[in-house]
Amino acid sequence: MLLLAISVALFSRRALFLFRLLRTGKPAARFDNVPARARAEAKVVIGQSKLLQRLLPGLMHAAIFWGFLVLFPTILIAMIGAVDPRATMPWLGAQGWYAFLVDIFALLVLIGVAMAFVIRKVQRPARFAGSHLGEADLILALITGIVITLFLWHASQIALHLNDYPAQWAPISHALSNVVGPAAPVLERVAVWSHVLIILSFLVYLPYSKHLHILVAAFNVYFGRTQPRGRLQPVDFEVTEQEVRFGSARASDMTWKQMLDTMSCTECGRCQEVCPAYNTGKPLSPKLLMMALRDNLLSETSTPIVPNAVIDDVVWDCVTCGACVRECPVNIEHIDHIIDLRRNLVMVESRFPEEAGTMLRDVDRSSNPWGKPQSDRTLWAEGLGVRVLQPGDPAPGVLFWVGCAPAFDERARKSAVSTVKLLQQAGVDFAILGPREACNGDPARRMGDEYTFQRLAGENVATLNGAGVTKILTTCPHCFNTLGNEYPDFGGRYEVVHHTEFLAELVREGKLKPAASNQTITYHDSCYLARHNDVRTQPRELVAAVGKAVEMPRNRERTFCCGAGGARMWMEEKRGRPINQERVREAAATGAETLAVACPFCTVMLDDGVRETGANLQVFDLATLLHEAVERQRNVRLSDT
Amino acid sequence: MNVLVLMEPGEPSRQALTLARKFGEPHGLPVQAVQPFAPDALAAALARAVEELDAGAVFAAGTDRGNEVMARLAARLNLPLAANCIGAAPGDPATVTRLRWGGSLLEEARLHSPRPLVTVAPHTVPADDGPQPPTIEVGSPALGDLVVRVSDHIKPTNGGISLADAKVIVSGGRGVGSKEGFAIIEDLAGLLGAAVGCSRAVTSAGWRPHSDQVGQTGTKVAPEVYIACGISGATQHMAGLKGAKRILAINSDPQAPLMLNADYTVTGDLKEIVPAISAEIRRARAGRTSS
Numbered sequence: 045m046l047l048l049a050i051s052v053a054l055f056s057r058r059a060l061f062l063f064r065l066l067r068t069g070k071p072a073a074r075f076d077n078v079p080a081r082a083r084a085e086a087k088v089v090i091g092q093s094k095l096l097q098r099l100l101p102g103l104m105h106a107a108i109f110w111g112f113l114v115l116f117p118t119i120l121i122a123m124i125g126a127v128d129p130r131a132t133m134p135w136l137g138a139q140g141w142y143a144f145l146v147d148i149f150a151l152l153v154l155i156g157v158a159m160a161f162v163i164r165k166v167q168r169p170a171r172f173a174g175s176h177l178g179e180a181d182l183i184l185a186l187i188t189g190i191v192i193t194l195f196l197w198h199a200s201q202i203a204l205h206l207n208d209y210p211a212q213w214a215p216i217s218h219a220l221s222n223v224v225g226p227a228a229p230v231l232e233r234v235a236v237w238s239h240v241l242i243i244l245s246f247l248v249y250l251p252y253s254k255h256l257h258i259l260v261a262a263f264n265v266y267f268g269r270t271q272p273r274g275r276l277q278p279v280d281f282e283v284t285e286q287e288v289r290f291g292s293a294r295a296s297d298m299t300w301k302q303m304l305d306t307m308s309c310t311e312c313g314r315c316q317e318v319c320p321a322y323n324t325g326k327p328l329s330p331k332l333l334m335m336a337l338r339d340n341l342l343s344e345t346s347t348p349i350v351p352n353a354v355i356d357d358v359v360w361d362c363v364t365c366g367a368c369v370r371e372c373p374v375n376i377e378h379i380d381h382i383i384d385l386r387r388n389l390v391m392v393e394s395r396f397p398e399e400a401g402t403m404l405r406d407v408d409r410s411s412n413p414w415g416k417p418q419s420d421r422t423l424w425a426e427g428l429g430v431r432v433l434q435p436g437d438p439a440p441g442v443l444f445w446v447g448c449a450p451a452f453d454e455r456a457r458k459s460a461v462s463t464v465k466l467l468q469q470a471g472v473d474f475a476i477l478g479p480r481e482a483c484n485g486d487p488a489r490r491m492g493d494e495y496t497f498q499r500l501a502g503e504n505v506a507t508l509n510g511a512g513v514t515k516i517l518t519t520c521p522h523c524f525n526t527l528g529n530e531y532p533d534f535g536g537r538y539e540v541v542h543h544t545e546f547l548a549e550l551v552r553e554g555k556l557k558p559a560a561s562n563q564t565i566t567y568h569d570s571c572y573l574a575r576h577n578d579v580r581t582q583p584r585e586l587v588a589a590v591g592k593a594v595e596m597p598r599n600r601e602r603t604f605c606c607g608a609g610g611a612r613m614w615m616e617e618k619r620g621r622p623i624n625q626e627r628v629r630e631a632a633a634t635g636a637e638t639l640a641v642a643c644p645f646c647t648v649m650l651d652d653g654v655r656e657t658g659a660n661l662q663v664f665d666l667a668t669l670l671h672e673a674v675e676r677q678r679n680v681r682l683s684d685t
Numbered sequence: 686m687n688v689l690v691l692m693e694p695g696e697p698s699r700q701a702l703t704l705a706r707k708f709g710e711p712h713g714l715p716v717q718a719v720q721p722f723a724p725d726a727l728a729a730a731l732a733r734a735v736e737e738l739d740a741g742a743v744f745a746a747g748t749d750r751g752n753e754v755m756a757r758l759a760a761r762l763n764l765p766l767a768a769n770c771i772g773a774a775p776g777d778p779a780t781v782t783r784l785r786w787g788g789s790l791l792e793e794a795r796l797h798s799p800r801p802l803v804t805v806a807p808h809t810v811p812a813d814d815g816p817q818p819p820t821i822e823v824g825s826p827a828l829g830d831l832v833v834r835v836s837d838h839i840k841p842t843n844g845g846i847s848l849a850d851a852k853v854i855v856s857g858g859r860g861v862g863s864k865e866g867f868a869i870i871e872d873l874a875g876l877l878g879a880a881v882g883c884s885r886a887v888t889s890a891g892w893r894p895h896s897d898q899v900g901q902t903g904t905k906v907a908p909e910v911y912i913a914c915g916i917s918g919a920t921q922h923m924a925g926l927k928g929a930k931r932i933l934a935i936n937s938d939p940q941a942p943l944m945l946n947a948d949y950t951v952t953g954d955l956k957e958i959v960p961a962i963s964a965e966i967r968r969a970r971a972g973r974t975s976s
Contacts, residue, residue, distance in 0.1 A: 399902035
């Protein structure tokens with residue numbers, strides 16, 4: 045009894061400290077949408093969906109997790125049994141089926157621990173680099189101890205006929221009871237007390253270790269985002285000066301959800317394994333970032349996070365590709381942490397990689413990141429007969445939101461030209477905004493310059509709403525994400541479609557008739573399309589319509605960034621190896637002739653990567669490939685007649 | 686009330702003086718009092734002068750040196766420093782207006798401090814045309830304050846011509862082919878008294894340092910003549926060329942964007958053309974000196 049009281053007191057002391065810490069967090073609106081949260085809980089926690097993305101470690105964790113769900117009542121049963129060997133929990137303690145489940149699931153836990161042992165000691169995956177390995181070993185030892193003492197207790201119980209459940213229902217314990225034999229009377233006491241003592245020390249140890257996730261991960265999943273994944277939480281500038289949260293300078297500036305994120309991290313390193321920055325030798329590891337933030341938070345220091353907990357480079361290495369967020373089994377939202385650190389550095393400290401300053405200034409003053417005159421925005425469309433929407437004109441069926449890169453960049457504009465020609469052939473009623481279109485603000489926002497982003501968003505929403513636009517087509521996944529997922533926060537609600545979706549629809553309807561060629565094509569998924577916005581099948585329909593598809597190992601929602609996301613397009617890649625070259629080598633290894641893309645930034649980055657590595661590949665946007673295939677079909681028909 | 690001003694040669698310090706006069710009677714401490722420049726020693730001298738004069742405020746120009754000395758003074762006195770101000774008014778508390786977000790926003794701030802420490806953003810305030818303030822004598826600096834000091838002046842490797850200020854730039858791209866290939870570019874640049882530039886591809890390949898890079902994420906240049914050798918002219922590069930008055934492009938691909946945007950173009954192999962230009966310049970100069 046006394047032991048129980050001490051353990052509970054020690055546990056509660058720490059739990060209370062953590063809870064009070066969370067209460068000091070800044071507000072986060074995560075109490076809405078209960079049905080979606082319950083669904084996430086069922087899928088991610090009970091169903092272990094994210095863990096099972098990797099078979100062996102997934103099964104390992106699921107075996108231990110499901111095992112402990114079943115074994116949980118045995119803790120109380122053992123405590124009762126420890127005090128009085130003849131007593132047990134009413135009803136459940138006497139159920140044969142439960143004894144059976146306990147036996148089976150206890151065995152599953154042991155198998156799980158054995159798998160964990162193999163993973164940690166034999167396989168030793170690189171994702172554990174930097175994790176607290178000793179803590180994990182101790183926890184696995186404790187789990188083994190809990191299960192073995194449980195078996196020994198049950199076996200000696202059966203040997204002494206102290207069991208209230210039918211012995212034959214517990215096959216493993218029953219078999220073991222024949223082995224324990226004469227030692228049973230002593231063993232029964234020793235086993236049950238060791239069992240209870242190990243559980244109590246486990247309880248006390250938990251909140252002081254990375255295995256805190258056992259207690260908080262379920263909450264972290266429940267309070268995870270229900271809003272679109274590609275959306276960032278806007279900074280509210282309309283409150284008093286003191287209340288504006290310019291990102292996070294110190295741990296105390298984090299929202300309570302962000303604090304819970306850091307406490308939920310179990311250092312499994314799945315994020316680290318998929319991170320483009322970490323994989324190319326850069327200082328950023330999403331896992332080490334979370335650990336550093338947690339240490340900083342729990343130490344209750346008031347020193348700034350950057351550069352004390354993490355160095356500046358870590359904050360700027362992130363491409364916001366979301367691979368870590370997607371992979372994380374406990375739904376940690378790493379990007380939000382990075383963006384909050386950037387917001388503080390940019391808006392308060394004015395401290396960021398100096399070469400990106402030009403982009404921020406040009407986006408602010410010239411409404412495009414290259415500082416080109418707005419009057420040049422339609423140069424790419426000269427001679428194409430594209431309608432430029434004038435104030436007062438009736439709204440078109442579809443507004444083609446061109447974006448800055450297709451409008452100004454030599455390589456990116458090819459996709460815009462191809463898209464226009466395809467739309468014209470299919471007889472689509474569309475128009476562009478021309479000089480009235482301004483940068484959507486994504487590069488500024490992902491840099492942390494929320495102020496400039498919100499100004500641009502406000503202006504663009506006013507233009508679009510004023511023109512009565514309801515449906516928007518864009519070739520840029522960044523425009524696509526910002527307009528579709530982020531503009532609703534600023535009063536802009538439109539149906540936004542990516543050109544791959546729109547063109548695939550036109551092909552399906554028979555309005556475009558491509559002729560496939562023999563060229564082999566590997567398609568590079570853009571992060572903001574495939575991962576943040578789930579557009580994965582339509583681009584593949586287009587690939588199938590124009591050539592022969594070969595997949596890269598990292599494809600669809602597990603795509604590997606081109607290196608330009610998160611405003612990295614505007615920063616020099618001074619650390620580690622270039623991400624774009626890494627991706628180009630992966631593409632070249634498929635043996636494909638063509639590297640197909642669906643994003644102007646991927647176009648530029650991967651085309652540079654091809655030139656730099658000398659890979660035998662040609663980079664084309666899907667719209668350009670489709671246009672070629674449609675022309676091919678036309679020529680076939682012409683030669684037939 | 687006495688006010689202390691760190692005086693550097695040039696306009697910015699006279700501008701700081703304008704704001705300083707609003708606070709009281711200025712006394713100058715010349716930055717040359719400590720030679721060579723040693724920010725800690727100057728901060729120590731300012732701290733002593735603050736004591737002696739019982740100065741109510743300290744001003745300096747918001748130059749690299751002014752900001753550094755004042756930051757060290759602020760640390761010594763344990764007082765707040767308002768940097769890069771464009772306006773300041775005495776009072777309790779004093780009020781300042783300062784540049785934020787790279788100059789795109791102005792911040793009105795109250796400075797709760799018994800002695801406001803202020804640096805003034807250069808060329809934002811009219812220069813003071815009153816009499817030179819009396820100069821304060823500075824004793825010899827303590828040895829410990831000389832740990833950080835200018836020990837040497839090193840000229841930039843770029844022949845002393847900075848890209849941003851160069852009148853002529855000879856720039857090489859991926860077409861140059863290798864680090865060693867830049868010898869012909871450097872040779873031509875030397876003959877023309879030009880700076881050497883390069884494209885991002887060259888920096889990525891490690892042929893030239895990032896300080897030579899012209900473009901969006903490198904240096905923005907505004908020369909009279911920009912000679913682009915083997916540069917295709919990606920948007921990233923063109924964004925750095927907006928200020929160039931005349932562009933001469935040498936490229937084997939006549940359809941390269943830089944060729945389409947240049948005033949003069951030569952289509953062909955830069956490895957033949959660039960040495961030929963250099964040889965022609967040498968010949969012309971030799972002819973001029975002999976005649």
